[in-house]
Amino acid sequence: MVKLYDGGVYLVNGTEIVPEAAAPETYQKDTAKQGTIAYSILKAHNTAEDMQNLRLKFDALASHDITFVGIIQTARASGMEKFPIPYVLTNCHNSLCAVGGTINEDDHVFGLSAARKYGGIYVPPHMAVIHQYMREAMAGCGKMILGSDSHTRYGALGTMAIGEGGGELVKQLLENTYDVAYPGVVAVYLTGKPRPGVGPQDIALAIIGAVFKNGYVKNKVMEFVGPGIKSMTTDYRNGVDVMTTETTCLTSVWCTDDDTKAYLAKHGRADDYRELKPADVTYYDGLVYVDLSTVKPMIALPFHPSNAFEIDELNANLGDILREVEKEAARLTEGKDIEFSLTDKITPKGLQVQQGIIAGCAGGTYTNVMAAAHILKGAQCGQGEFTLDVYPSSQPVFMDLLAKGAISDLMATGAIVKTAFCGPCFGAGDTPANNALSIRHATRNFPNREGSKPGAGQLSAVALMDARSIAATAANGGILTSAEKYADNYEVPEYNYDDSSYRARIYNGFGKAEPEDKLIYGPNIKDWPEQEALAQNILLRVCSKIMDKVTTTDELIPSGETSSYRSNPLGLAEFTLSRRDPGYVQRAKDVRALEKARLAGEAQSDEALKSALGKVKNILPDVDEKTIEIGSVIYCVKPGDGSAREQAASCQRVLGGLANICSEYATKRYRSNVMNWGMLPFQMKNEPAFEIGDYILVPNVLDAMDGDMQSIKAYVLGDEVKEIELYIAPMTEDEKKIVKAGCLINFNRKN
Template sequence: MVKLYDGGVYLIHKTELAQDETCAGMLAGTKVCKEEARKGTIAYSVLKAHNTSEDMDRLKLKFDAMASHDITFVGIIQTAKASGMEKFPIPYVLTNCHNSLCAVGGTINEDDHMFGLSAAKKYGGIYVPPHIAVIHQYMREMYAGCGRMILGSDSHTRYGALGTMAIGEGGGELVKQLLEDTYDVAYPGVVAVYLTGKPGPGIGPQDVALAIIGAVFKNGYVKNKVMEFVGPGVSSMTTDYRNGVDVMTTETTCLSSIWRTDKDTKEFLTKHGRGGDYKEMNPEDVAYYDGCVYVDLSTVKSMIALPFHPSNTFEIDQLNADLGDILRSVEKEAKRVGGGRAPFTLTDKIENGRLRVQQGIIAGCAGGNYINAAEAARALKGRSCGDGAFSLSVYPSSQPVFMDLIRKGMIADLMEAGAVIRTAFCGPCFGAGDTPCHNGLSIRHTTRNFPNREGSKPGNGQMSAVALMDARSIAATAANGGILTAASALNCWGEVPEYDFDPAVYERRVYQGYKAADETEELVYGPNIKDWPEMSPLTDNILLRVCSKIMDEVTTTDELIPSGETSSYRSNPLGLAEFTLSRRDPEYVGRSKAVDIFEKARRRGEDPSEFQPELAAVFEAVRELPGQAAVKAADTEIGSMIYAVKPGDGSAREQAASCQRVIGGLANIAKEYATKRYRSNVINWGMIPFQMEAEPEFEVGDYIYIPGIRQALDKDMRDITAYIIGKDTKKAAGIRLYVADMTADERKIIKAGCLINYNRERRGML
């Protein structure tokens, strides 16, 4: 059972819940004050310790460490270098777990790795070579500790089960930390996740996580809030198990997570040679939360999240009981996702009332940790995956995990059953490894099952899909030859030998350069590593051309810039930008680049309206507006614009925004932004994150003129006048836009044109 409380709750003596002050006071034996009780959460104590301002309503945070992987760290370091960075001021871990398939794009990917190693030497970083560990497993093993805060350029940066408040953000926010600036955010709401009971046999962390995600995602219950895991049920799970639940909190769209700690947390840290990083973390005797997710762990069943979102959840038994109707609903969504370019069917995979799947994957920061791989090995010992279409791949999350599975004979058990064992690599999570066959269904203990994230290319007529499941049910399905099976069908759970961590591979292969920066080292550039192109500062008035209009309920970052095969270009801004919206609106890039021609001409000192008749007609319409008679194209920044209802669900990758910017993007308009991190990326790349309440009455090809935008950024931004100028009629019609609250620095970043410009200006580098 997962229950959401309507309104806030008090947690009294760490175990009892009350919804009003009177009841809370009776339980506490004293009068309670909501505002004081807000300070009783674990989250408050961690945020207060890292806040550099006196104002707890407007936080200015500095982190203890940072982490990036090899499709983000090149751009971050390039940005920080262009902004005047001389060394890494805090531990910065550069892992190589996303761009590991060096055969893709020739030597391009390995060039990124060599750049990372040279940067670690030059600036004083920690470099984890390819296949040694996925980013979050390394941080759990070597850096997360009680009371710390860690910032990562990957959306699944979550180490709450180790008492660390971790946040996944776009690269711009990491750059600010490298420049010894702060992460500025309003004090977030804090929601209790009250756990009671104990998971039943065969119920794994993904089952618990999917039950929670299914309850809170669509209603935004924890959006941009901190999820604080409390209650007696926490201690019913090992820390390794808790890590598997915790990493999936990203899929709720929360800001971060934090868990109460106990003796098992201490044992985990001690086992990893870091017992000194433990401290007991609990809420105070009276703590107030802005909401509560009540989870009776004993009632959680084996779960599945069907395509195309982790919130599309069902109990596996429920699915099997109503298989045809549920699968037909997914097929309807598949038609929309495929856009008529590629078919995807599920009902044809029903055999004798059961669903046959084509692939199973256990991998990454969610599935590849020891407890999941070990339970799968126990389930498959002496069994067979069969010799049919179904295949199973297991990716241990780090070499230490891999080594212990080998020493305990579990890798042999998996291999004898027919599983393929691979190294630490995040590829299956974003479409760069084990792409399933056309029209195939893959069941995965990974983090996401967004459309096309498994590697499909609907534009080429190829489409497959992913359902998320726990490793235990995946193993049960494998043991049944690919027929979807809940873990409860087997009776082999809970007898896994204790994990033994051996740091030898880290001691011998990981470059430890923190506080050992050598400025004489040269950065190693491959031919595909390019500098960021120059961005222009914001002008007083702007003209936007609508280059894409997406009316889907949610637009993911994978749709804004695809993952998978594009990884080879992540260090080449203009090369990567060619893929922007390629799986959602293939014409967007051409439209945006056509607008950018106008802006480039303007920046050269030319008047683009003189050689573009349509633009001349647009400015004639502009000059008829009140107070705009003297406006000239030569003085007006011209850029492209995307409208999406709710963009930015998913990855923290800043390229979802930077790719728009480098080919002419100047703004987005949305009803709302799915995540803070995507909106931050938009701002850091100098694009204005407009919102509008009304339905968009403009179409692709229309123009939107916004006068006095620089002045508007100095005000409250709640009512900004703009005008639609029709591509055909050239008639102007007024609309109302607004921009949600921004910090003073964010407003300056927008005016400067991007974070790089802002940093260079204030450091006198321009």
């Protein structure tokens, strides 16, 4: 049972839940708000004079090889001379070095040279996925860590970790701050004990299914409390915690206990432990009540982790539920000639699955792989279409799985065991066949996230499940099966951590920068193109209009096949919106060409632009049209769910983007990316009264940014001129200066 409380609650002595409406007058709300674990950690990291508008400095940073090149290039261009805090550079995304020849390995060479020059920590390919390494080597009670990956979550270790776009890491590298209004804090009260066969992914999917669609924890802190925590080991808790990203919360933190202490001590960091728990009377802005004993094995069907069902419920209603998913697929692929079906996989035995994956920061942990190996021991995956691949999350985990015999047990079933790699989570590894169904203990199942290419007629489906039920399905010949069918009283043996592989290969240069060393550039590593400052009057041409309920970062800039170009801003930009609106790139390029002509003082030849400028004269009769900045804009209802990757915004910018317009931003991190790349984060309350190709004049935008930004007049310059109203949610003074400067790099150069 997962229950959401209406309104705020008090938690008394860690166990008694008192709704705010029923609280005695002696409870002081303002004081009780300061009783959360989150408050104490945020206060310790806040450099501002008050706790309302936080200016945070973090204890460590983390990036992988899809993001660290751009971050270092940006920081270097902004004047960085060394890494002021520990900065971990892992190589777990472009690990295969298969797409684009040697381009990916060039990024790894660059990363090592940067770690030497600036004093960083370099984790070579296949050693560990980013978040497992941070759990093992960096996270600790009361710390804060910032990562350029959306699943930066180490709350079960008492660390408040946040995933953001690269611009926010650059600010930390320049010893600036992460600025955010004090967030709401929602308690996740755990009681009971997970039943046999239920894993951390099942708990996570049950919570995500309850809170995502209603935005219950959006941009808030999820604080895990309650007696149920003690029923789970820390390794198990990590598997629940990493999935909090899919709720759209800002970050997470858990109460710590003796098991947390033992985990940190085992990893050689006993000094990083301290007990974290709420005060005797603590106020929360909401509460998610989870009775762990009622959670059953779950499955999140395409195309979102919140599309969650109990496996038993799905198996009892296969036709009805799967037809709804097929309808959603038809909507997403409207206009494309793509064959997609799930109901064709219903057999007399049940739902036939084609592929199983256990991988990454969510699935590849020691506890999950051991539990899967136990279920599969003595079974076979079969000689049919079903395949099973398992990726342990780090070399130390792999080594102990070998020592325990779990790897041999898995291999004997026909499963393929691979090294630490994040590829299955973002479409660069184990891409399933067209129209196949893949079940994965991974983090996301957004459309095309697994690597299928609808533009080329290929569409697959990913469903999220726990490793235990994936193993049960494999043992049952690929027929979708709940782990409860194989559940017994198995207890995972104690983990033995051996970091000898880390000591042998990881370069730890923090505090030992070598400024005379040179960065090593491959031919695909390019600098960011120059951007001009924002003008007082701007003319926006609509280059894409997407009316889907949510537009993910995977749709804004695809993962998978684009990975080789993440170090090449203009090369990567060619893929912008390629899976959702293939015509966008050329439209944006055409607008950029018009702006380049304006800057060069050349006469405009575009008839639509000349017509629009003629209409501008009626609105701004005294303005020289040569001073009006021209740029592209995209409209989405709710953009930015998913990855923290800054390229979702930077690709628009390098193509000449000046703004986004939306009803609301799905995540803070995407809105931050938009601003850090010098684009205006417009919103509007009404339906968009414009189409692709229309021009929108936004006059006096610099003046508007100096006001309250709640009513910004703009004009759609069609056959008739239509006035529309835009607004911008509150921005910090630095965010305003960044947008006015044209991008974060320009702002930093000025300062």
